[in-house]
Amino acid sequence: MNVSPYLSAIQSLNGEIPGEKYKDLHTIAAQIIKNDREKSAFLDSGYTNRIRSALLPHLRILVGNKLKLVDVVVEALKSDDVLVIKQALGAKWFFDAKNEHISVDYFVKNILSYISLRTRLELTKTLAHYLVGHDKKADEFFEKFSDLYGTERTLPLLVACSEEYIFDAILKRKIVLPPRILSVLYRRYPQLVIRYLQLGNDINKHNKEERKLHKIDLNQYASFLPALVKNHTQEFVELYECLPSRGRNVIRLGSTRAEFFLKNGTELLIKKPKRLLELLPLKLVSNKLSTQQFETMFENLFPKYQADFVVHYLISKLCYYPQEKKFNLLEEKYKLLYGKSILDNRDFYFESWLFKLLPTEKKEAYAKRMLRTLVGTNKFLDKQEYLPPSESIPLLKERISKASLNERMVLIQYMINSCSLYDSKDDLLEVLQYYNTRHKNERSEVLYVMLNTLVEQIDIKTLQKEHWRILWEIIQRAYVKGELFTDKSILMYKQLFNGALHHFLKQCKVEETKDEAKLVLDKLVGIVLDCNLEHQMSLEFIKDCAPELKRECLQKFLTAVPLKYPETHEVWNKSDNKLKFVPYLVRSIHEFNVKNLYTVETKKKTRSKSGATITDSEGNEIKQSKLMLRDYPWLLKLSVDLIKDSQKCNVHKTRILYAYHRRTLRQHDRELYQSIIDSDPELINDIESFDAMHVLKHAHGKVLSKWKLYLDACREKLHLNNKAVIYFVTTTKWHQKLPIEFVQQCLLDIKEKGSTLMLGILLEGNAFGKIVQPYLPKDEDIDVDEDDAKETYEIISSLPKAMNLSNPPVSFEVISAFCQGDYVTLATHTLTSVAQRVPVDRVRTFANQLVDKPISVRKLSIRLVFQVSSKTESREFLARIWSTEKNTSIREVLAKMIFDVFVQTPNDETWQLINVCINGLTRDDQAVFGVLNVICAVDKQYICKYIQAYLKKIDSFGKDDINYGVKSKLICHLVDQISVNILHFLTEELITDLMKRDLFDYSHEFILEVYLFSKPSIFNKRLNTLMEIIGTKLKDYGKSNSEPFLSRLGSNSIRTFFKKVFEKAFKRDKEEMLTKLINASLNLISTKLKPWQDMFIFIYGNLANDYVEAPTLEDFGAKLAITVARLVKEFGSDMILNIISEILKDKLCYRHVSRAESMNRMFTVIENLTEGNPRLGALVGINMLKRWELDNYDERYDVLVEKWEAIDDPMVRATLYNFQNIF
Template sequence: MEASPYLSAIQSLSGQTPGEKYRHLHSIAIQIIQNENDKKEFVESGFTARLQPALLPFLRIIVGNKLKIKEFVIEALKSDDVAIVEQALGAKWFFNAENECIRLDYFLNKIMPFISLRTRRRLFKTLPRCFMNHPQMADNFFTSFVNLYGLDSTLPLLLSCSEEFILDVVLKRRVRLSNKFLRALYLRYPCLVVRYLQLGNENNEKNLEERVIQKIDVSKYLKLLPMIIKHYPEDFFEICESLDTWYISGIKIGSTRGKFLLKHLKNVGLKTRRAKLAFQMTPLKSVSNQLNAQEFEMIFENLFPENEIELDVYDTIDHLRYYPEEKKFLLLQEKYKLAYGKDILDKPGIYLVSQFFDILPSGVKEHFGKKVLELFRGTSEYYEFVDYLPPREVIPMMKERITKTGSAQKVSCIQTMIKSCGNYDRKADLLEVLQYYHDQYKNEPSEVFFRVGHTFMQKFSIHELDMSFWRIFMNFVRNVYVNGDLYNSEDYFYWPLFHAGLLFFVKECQENPANDETKQSLDKFIKMILDCYLEHDMKVDPIPIDYCSTKLKRDCLKKYLMSIPLLYPENHEVWTKFGNKLALVSYLVKAIDDYNSVKLCRGSIKKYKLGTTVEGETMFRVRDYSWLTKFTLDLLKDGESYTDAEDIRKYNVLKKSLKRHDYQLYEIFVDGEIDCIRNLEVGDALSLLKREPSKVLGKWKLFLNACRKNFKSSRPSFRKFLKVIKWYEDLPIKFVEQSLLEIRDDGSIVVLALLLDGEAFSKTVQSYIPEDKKIDEMSDDAKSHNLFISTLIKSMNHVNPPVSLETMLTYCQGDCVHLACNTLRNVALRIPTDKIINFANRLIKNKSAPIRKLGIELSCRVSSFVDSSVLALESNYWIRKKIMKIIWKQFKQTPSSKTLELMKSFIDGLTVDDKGFFRMLSKVDEVDKDFVSQYIQDLLKKIDELEDPARSKLLSSLTDNLIDTTIVNFISDDVLGDILRKQFFECDHRFILNAYLFCDPNKFDERLKTFLDILREKFKEYNKPHPKLPRHFPMNLQVHEFFDSITFRLLCSKKTDMSRKLITACLDLFLEKLKPYEEPRIFMILYIVKDYTDCPTPKEFGIKCAHTARRLVESLGSEMILSDIGMYLEDMLSNGHVYPGNGIVLRMEVIEGLLQIDERLAALIGVKTVNIYEVGKYDDRFDEFFKRWDSTKDPSVLAALNSFRNQARNYEN
């Protein structure tokens, strides 16, 4: 075929399928190898008369692999044909570390400069397999490649390097490894992976020096952590202990790894915090199975927090899910008393936890229930808890109440009786309640039945009821059904009831086949279910296929299949309503398929195909039920008529289920080829092509039309189909010829792109190169022409070997320029870099900005560095931004003096108009540690040249990127001090604390001195009004806000010697520069925070606060400050960071400390320290404090006390 020599060459090979054609191609290679003359000629010239020229490069790599000729492999690597490159990369004999070609200098000089970027990426993924047993070679290769091509593309090669080298690279370049990479690395160097994960453990003192260089966020690796449990359980626990509590819930451990974890715990001790962590992460069932009763109880003991207020009773009881039911309460009671010295039955509010009442033994329940009721006797809440009493007391009480109340209360009374029966598990009493309800209120509205039924379902397992219950329930349901109320609500209470009833009566029929009552009840249930499903559109799964044994499921399914045609013949009107036919038939066919495959064959596809079952049962067959077979046929014939998404889904379910269930019947109903065409996107056509290519050839036009129809699909199946048919007999020729005839039809050009080689495709589209730069929007075919050109340009992405660069460049004009440039950018990845360089240099000189931009990008992609002359000459903003991104990426990926100088030249050339670039340039946390100081100096120099407010914003952006990062350890003090002076009050205060003062303890004193010197300079402007706004004192406001923020952040962080020194120095500076009355709030805060840093316990802190309060009152001459102190303490003790423990408990301990020094002062501060919304949560000390304060005669104390009382919420509870 002249239009495509490549396709003609493939067609010249004998065979109908790719396998046969490949065999012929390999036979030609063998013939050449076996004939010395032919071999010599082919090796020297690359020519043979046995094959058409278009396929000679492909034959050449095949021969090269067979003869192990390295030149042929290298030549193939330089090819732009993806198929040839893949053959070369698959040459295992070549990619062997023992091969003399696998040398660094050889690769750098002979291979890397001449291969495409795509091949380069694939090569970096192939080389690790080559170096697995030669890590030193991998180290050398990686070092050279990473400097030339950057870290991102070279990273796969790191996997085969030596362990110490990998660690060195990770630390030196501060590499963040992905989960996928770490999983692969763990198989090779497990210790290294653990060491890497430990970089995120701030409690680990052993790797402190490493964490100064590189610190990771362990929360990014939660899914990976369980992998290290088996061999490194100690490290696993250390890392988990460093995580915040909310991250622990994200670590999920399976049963097997949980076993190793618990085994480790048994060795180190179960009475540790680690046992609690293991309990939180390991499945409860696994914990219960792996531990004996004594071991489980030891771990359970650790679940109780030190402070009782922090205990979550719901969670604690849930941890007993698999513990023996009769022992749950005794264990909970014992461990609670051990932890807090109290009986859990006396815990306030415990009665609100319904799970707690459920685990109580019967005798304890009754006593506890009466105790709870005494709390509410005479209140409106009494009847909310009356179900805590036993049924023998509740039932008469509720019956009497029903006779005295209105109809609205009847339902709640009946619900209370049912709850009481459920709480005490009294089924005999339940039967009495239900019979009472039936006798007295069966004619009540259906809503009553719904509510009563819901309560019943919550308290009892409906699957455990016997015939006496079902007789009553049948009467309930029949009554609602006959009245027509069954369909008046969308309440799905019915379906669990129907499912349970269906299973019960089917089982009864199995055990008592002669019982007519049971048979009649089953028939009624089936009729009601089908009535709801078909006549009233209540679409819920009618068959409880997952709730019972295999035999029970079979009988349920069989009963439906037999009942449906009797109740609803083929001509019944229900089959025309609500989409019933499609919904029910698809459901039943799927149910049959699932039952056969999952229940009978235990998921074995082989057994399913052979028709054999695990239990020896006969399989269900759709064809055994004529009505179902006919309905299925009708639905499959109507397949094209479905437009609704849900109908299409059901249709596909039906087709898929039938296809797996009975393929012969499926083929009778469905034209297999047509069906494959409809499902081209999901790969069915490809399967048919491999199985029976003659069928595809017989209906090739339909398949071609399907391919063209799917050309916009994001799924790769149709593209894969077209690529595969290239090696089949006749099919590609027919596809190409027809597509050429209808080239402007949707999708034809995509088909051609996938089947033709680059040269043939270029010739085909040559005549469609736009003559006008602008599309004539007024022409009649403007829309179709634009779509065709757009599709043509995009289709060039799929051509292999690719279209020539010159051809693509002809489309880079006018309205098509951006789309064509994007395509050219993608195609360039497959073209050897030596060809790209020359082409890119031509583009850089082009007048069009998008083309120049593309040229610069291509040039930078294939060469190591950007030409600084290009940067200096370019004035277009968007091109300069592109250049900036490229230079920035090179500087990050390959840091060196050269790239630093390039960055400096770029920064020096920036103007005010380029301030948008600074967002990326300020990401100093991404800069290499050896160059970061100099880089920041260059950046600051340029920022200084700008004017406010731009300068201030850029400095803030710069400091924001220095927070919580290790890079700050490598920035000189001079540079950091310079930043601080320029942006002292404006920067994020975390920069001052985390990045400057606290990041290096060895430099703290010197940096603190600089910090204080800057503050002293700022204080010179204190009390000076704004020149234009005399009522505004800017420095006063800045100082106030600064210290308010700094002290808050100190309270939110861990106490250290550095924080103590800082707060002491700040207080001394304030005393030196100001009087307390000039800034009373900040003086108060500094004193309190200093007291906090000096005191190890909250009680000692309270004592010191009392002395501080006296000092402040004396300094200010007023007690007004006491109220501020109390409110500050309330807020401070609530933030969850000061002192371990709950804020409610801490407040009580602080007040105890205050009381030791001054009763009156403690009252005035203490009242403000407690929270008016939490009074119900405080322990007995609260009442003692208020009793003491109440007895005083001091009007100020009584005023504060009564003011609190008058606003307190839930005081009694």
């Protein structure tokens, strides 16, 4: 073929398929090797007339591999042909670590500088594989490669290094390991991986110093952590517990790992079930633990405080505990922990989860006790369902006779609920009979509510034939009247029909009832089909069918469908009917064959290709054959229709459904599926999956006979970037005739969508470049006035994507046509892709040609050079460009690159580079400051110098260059990133310098969390410095009594700062230092301000001061009695008591305290405050209480109310009565 020497050369090889052509190529190589003269000539010249020149590089590497010639393999690695490179990388003898040439110096000198980026990455992976067991060499390779090209690009090599070296490198280079590499390392060095993961464990005190050097985020390893369970359960639990909730929520252990967990960590589970039980399948836990272990674990699930007890949560954990013992266990543990019966807690009255657990003999007495509390209220009638059905049903019937429609619906629900609560099937039968007699002609919504309540509250598969006889009448009547389809609640109907099918299928096996059951079953199947096909209700009627009944159920439907809905019926013309219903049946058949055929109950079975042998209850062997699609012609015909329809579909979501159906057909019966494709000249195998690949591999002629259809399909799907389609087309290159047909037709239809992409895959870069030359952009601008402008642009825009697919890649000269004007954006991805696949010297040469181009193209050239250069080359290049470049947009790009180089490889050379960058900033580079202030990424060794250089540069700008507000923001954004770990590496002089700057607008967290508390030994010194700075800012306040605290904007930041200081007081963290901070803050405020200048801050500070000075809550309440009285006197009004109440109510209930503990803390404070000052204690305490919580604290509340009622004060009485009236 003249267009492509590469394809022509492949076609010239003997054979029809790739395997045969590769065999011919190997035969030629063997013949050359046999002839010494020809071998010598070929190795010297690289030429032989046995094969066309386009394939000579392939032949050369084959010969070199067989002869084990090092230079030939090195030469092949420098190629830009992927297939040649793969042959070189596959030379096992070459990469044997025992070879002398497997050394860092050899690779750096002879290989790395001459190969492409992609080859370098694959070479790194290959070396990693062969260097395992040769730790010293691997360490040397990783060290040198990292220094040259960066750690990230060298990470695959790390898995071959020694354990000690790996961890040192992680700390030194701040390596964050990808989960995939972590998994590989875990198989070699499990203790190393655990040590690495501990870098994300803030609770671990043993590696505190290591975490200062390098800290990781454990969240990114949430999917990996379960791998630790088998052999390191204790470590897994430790790491799991320190994960934040979003990380823990994604971890669930499968059955195998759960088994290992229970084998090694049972005691941990019993001790900490609140966190660990969610990890494990509850059924497995219930089965594996002994009764004593399970009950101990269950006890540990109980919260400390009764008010935090959630009854349905605890009951849910008893799901697999013996039913008759559930209540006794719950009652026993509840009484043990809280000192009273669970039935005495009014919070759990009318809790159906609890009520259903009660023994039958206790239910009636408990129900009447609960109802007595509602006598005289509207709720009494609503809870009559808790009475025994023998009492509730007559009462409810009486009320129904006088009720409206909506009320009747609710009352019928109550009847069914009452039967459910007492598990009374006899009473349920009475309710169904009553409904079928008295309410069968109610409106359809009554029917829906009744049926919905029934399936929610009753396990309908346990109903007897008497119940189903009535239910069947109800279903039939609703179907005839058309009421069955008035509501689209699929879940309810699915459960109802599944229950009905289950019952009547079982009845068909009982001699006495089988005739009647078969008639009913036929009608029921017809109704279900009607719901699916005529009312689009999509009921999955087979999925939940019992295993022993599934076969009969499937066969019933497969037989019924063609009788009720023949092929000509209009239902098959309705939208989505075929696409949803037919695949569902085919999938059900396949799943039955795969799963249920061999798992019917626990009966003995024997696998075979045609079916299984099961033993019935009488010991007789029964042969069960597979269900086959070919036995149901109507279903086969509809399945074929779907395959035809799928080839015309362009809607993505619908295509997925078609593809899923095709896959099911292939899995069910590949021979049948292929015969369907082969028998129809318009059908082809699916190219979006690996279906077509299978045929191409095993029956090449079938693809060739329909090449035009395959070509059209490929052209249509290629623009979606489907990897299976790209792989399919790529594979055809080594087949006989097929690629020629594709190329010739695409050349004829080159303007048709997808043709250029096909050519890009099938042709080598040089050939493709020549073909598309006429279509390359000629001008910088798109000529929108041309008649065919849109068509022209579509062709032009398809070319870069096609260039990405060519192998070997297209030349840079072809791509350069896009490096102009309106077409630059099209070239970006292609340039990056090609630059990764050709030797770096060619990339650098081309990039230098773009230096004089417009800004957008110059950015591309900079990125290309940076992408392919070594670290040393990158530093020199960036330093040179930075010193001459004036464009601010390009300077921002350069600054980001310089910063990345410094962060990834912190050393003296990169420090000099970043220092030059910072010193070279101008007032026009404000965007660059944002790039450079990410100091959390800077190596700790250079962090101090870095911040000093950054600040010095900002300070060097005058008012006319950058205004004061912008300077402040830049500094504060920098300071906000200073963590405790970073602060350890800063000098005290630098820290003090930072503090004296105006940080209060943005950096409160730094001052409070980092600066003050990070080093206890110098806390006093830093506190004095801080107070001096704030005092200076407040020195003008208080001179004029008319000047409010917020008279200037700056003071608002200081006010917010003090609020955060006082807020910390209530967390009781670092108490000694915190007490000093609160005292100093309050003294400063009292000195500089009058109380009325900021009443809230003044009050807040006094409360905070009391809290940190009081060792216990009781002492805090007593101190409050004195402080509140003083504050009321100072402000001269009780109005401030509302502020005090709000502060206390908010701060005593901080985030990590449970509801119950919050209330207990509040009561303790109120009680002691009331004791010290009854009047003020009452006024503050009443406003602190939360009305909805009081039921759990009747005794403490009653004692307080008794004290408050005894206070002879009108304000106290008014406040108390107002609270009680609202309550």
